Amino acid sequence: MQRPSLTGGFRDAPKDAAFAFRAVMNTMAKPGEINSVTGAEPPAGLSIAAGVVLLTLCDPETPVYLAPRFDLLEVRDWITFHTGAPFVAASAAHFALGTWGELPLGDFPVGSAAYPDRSATLIVEVDDLRSEGATLSGPGIKDSAALSLPDRAAIQQNAALFPRGLDFIFTCGDRLAALPRSTKVS
Amino acid sequence: MYVAVKGGERAIDNAHAWLAEERRGDARVRELSVAQIREQMTLAVNRVMAEGSLYDPDLAALAIKQARGDLIEAVFLIRAYRTTLPRFGASRPMDTAAMACDRRVSATFKDAPGGQVLGPTFDYTHRLLDFKLAADGEVPFAPELADAEPSKDTPHIMEFLDREGLMQRDTDGRTPPRDLTREPLELPATRDLRLQALTRGDEGFVLGMAYSTQRGYARNHAFVAELRIGKVAVEMDIPELGFAVEIGEVELTECETVNQFAGSKTEPPQFTRGYGLVFGMSERKAISMALVDRALRWEELGEDNLGAPAQDAEFVLYHADNIQATGFLEHIKLPHYVDFQSELELIRKLRREATADRGAHRAAAE
Amino acid sequence: MTQIEQDKNAPDTVMSDYNFAYLDEQTKRMIRRAILKSLAIPGYQVPFASREMPMPYGWGTGGVQVSAAVLTPDDTLKVIDQGADDTTNAVSIRRFFEKTAGVAVTEATAEASIIQTRHRIPEAELREDQVLVYQVPIPEPLRFLEPSEVETRKMHELEEYGLMHVKLYEDIAQHGAIATAYAYPVKVEGRYVMDPSPIPKFDNPKLEMAAIQLFGAGREQRIYALPPHTQVVSLDFEDYPFEASKADHPCGLCGAEDSYLDELIVDDEGGRLFMCSDTDYCAARQAVGHRGSDASPTLEGVA
CATH class of the missing domain: 3.40.50.11310 (Bacterial phosphonate metabolism protein PhnH)
Known part of the structure; x- marks a missing residue:
């Protein structure tokens, strides 16, 4: 039997990643929109959507931070085998994976005024993802949108850093939504 | 009545067919083989390898054939091919002191260990057309030493100045060099990136920049401490084996210039170095590269910025690449109907308004 | 693998x-x-x-x-x-x-x-x-106001766009309109x-x-x-508001008044034809029967 870390990757990487990326791109372009994705079977504890995002965006060039709950040998092995991404502390991360409460928001790079793109993208595993709750407005949103968010105040603080700041991808089962720094939350 | 012109697809196909025919030329003349280009157009092959950033004489020769001898077009073919190649790893830094030199000259010392080796150079040929070459010729013969010693390492001339403490020390590159083909260029650029941009830069551009420093635009009198051409082994660490193995050899031209330096706020008086390293036998390019490298080092050496083009890293790095330059230059022959139309409308409008203004002025004056 | x-x-x-x-x-x-x-x-x-x-x-x-x-x-x-x-x-x-x-x-x-x-x-x-x-x-x-990337990056960083406004303003001073x-x-x-x-x-x-x-x-x-x-x-100025302009003609093929036009020189006398630059837009309009003054009488002719 194969080690579990060797399985659960994309079957047809070029095509699976293409479909997955379009779903991720659409959510980032349209905050509040929830899309479902397929193609990854990550180890227990990790949602399909989080697995798909990791496979789609991470590789040896993108250091990843794992919050304690996911900092397990099984998860590390899986990410290493399928993406080759190195694991780092929050301050050096391009991507981070964790639940909201476990992610040290203040530690991640938010980019500089000259290069605001040099900031981390946080993959946040949530138990609940619905188009209701906080009211969103800004780029990508016609009038307003709604999304269940774990913590409005922290997200407002992040948006206040614009153009610097973190971007979030919320994952729940096989569904995901995104919240870029440009979104105003009320 | 007007019928819109269509047929872009057919036009492209026909153009390609015509191009292929033109490439072949008169079919009564025997076709040139890739091997013939590789062996007899070696310096063209070298230039394509250097600016294409890919050491493969056969592919470079093929590119030259396909490009009908347009070397920039050939470089383009090689570059486009190169980007699709998987990367298995990086070689160890090459040891040019272990070069098997075909040519090695120094302009700073009459003799030094390893000696002066003139090698196969055009330098002292009289530039007279050799009409014998027009006739199918015999194979030329070059005398060889009967009991040639096996080549030994040839120490770099710079080492001798270095031992005396007269050379500015270059810091050892402990971090792996960056790669401008894999990451976007960011300024200020470190020396490794500048050297990479120069070695794959257009020979004519780098030559022109170097020449400008000689004529007084950031003049920094350069002595060619050493110019060497020869083959160097390429070694790669194989993690599974735990040691390095030789995976092949490449021909390189290396040029080190020594430049007087009166000292600055941060550095004592000493000699400084300009460095050039190019694939193949590419002497002009290697010397040019060394001069431009030295000119670009003004900031780290605490020299004055004289505002010379060759001191402006942003100017040099953004304009040295002939594939970028030729693409953008030639794109202006693509349709610009839409933009031109908007300019037409604007000019007509501005003229209408100017004429109306003049009319109003005249009316007011009367 | x-x-x-x-x-x-x-x-x-x-x-x-x-x-x-x-x-x-x-x-x-x-x-x-x-x-x-x-x-x-x-x-x-x-x-x-x-x-x-x-x-x-x-x-x-x-x-x-x-x-x-x-x-x-x-x-x-x-x-x-x-x-x-x-x-x-x-x-x-x-x-x-x-x-x-x-x-x-x-x-x-x-x-x-x-x-x-x-x-x-x-x-x-x-x-x-x-x-x-x-x-x-x-x-x-x-870029056309400041050739250096180092400088323009700084301008974006500091939201320092005065140079652009100066350029547009100079246009107005010189030509009475923004010449872009x-x-x-x-x-x-x-x-x-x-x-x-x-x-x-x-x-x-x-x-x-x-x-x-x-x-x-x-x-x-x-x-x-x-x-x-x-x-x-x-970008514009209160007294010189931005204006989206196009050639003041209808499309010669489909008659559209609202589309951007290409200008073609159609004869040795320098006669002009204006037609939609968006070929799909023009063809779709012609397909449902719109005709401009230079259109061929039958659609087949425009294949």
């Missing part, structure tokens, strides 16, 4: 020696990450490690890389240059993706899920499920000044749209974006 074995398993495209949509997966990931950042910071130019493509710089390598990173096998692609599907470079790029990605292609704006364009925004209103990819020659709106007819600069969400690529200023108002807009500059190694409904304002 070695590279050679991977190649054998490559998708069944016509050009099977290459990966789906030509670029290797690592390159696509790098571009995709840049696209996400560009969507998160609308109008900001994200540096990316542009690859050398098998077509010349300046001919759409940025747009092609962005399209390649965004395409899925289910997409229907439309490629236009100057608004037209049949211009040679549009044909060449469309063929490239037919060959390397095997995607469906169309000339009908409404049928396309991805539209790659050079110098125009289609006349038909784009929808939320569409992506418009622009080919960008010089992404930096301040295309690549007319815009401000995005009140923050970044952005070059909309060399579209005529007629197209500027359309930049606020429902589709995702991605801008790719290959040679200059920049990607930037406008998410749907992003606020995009053409």
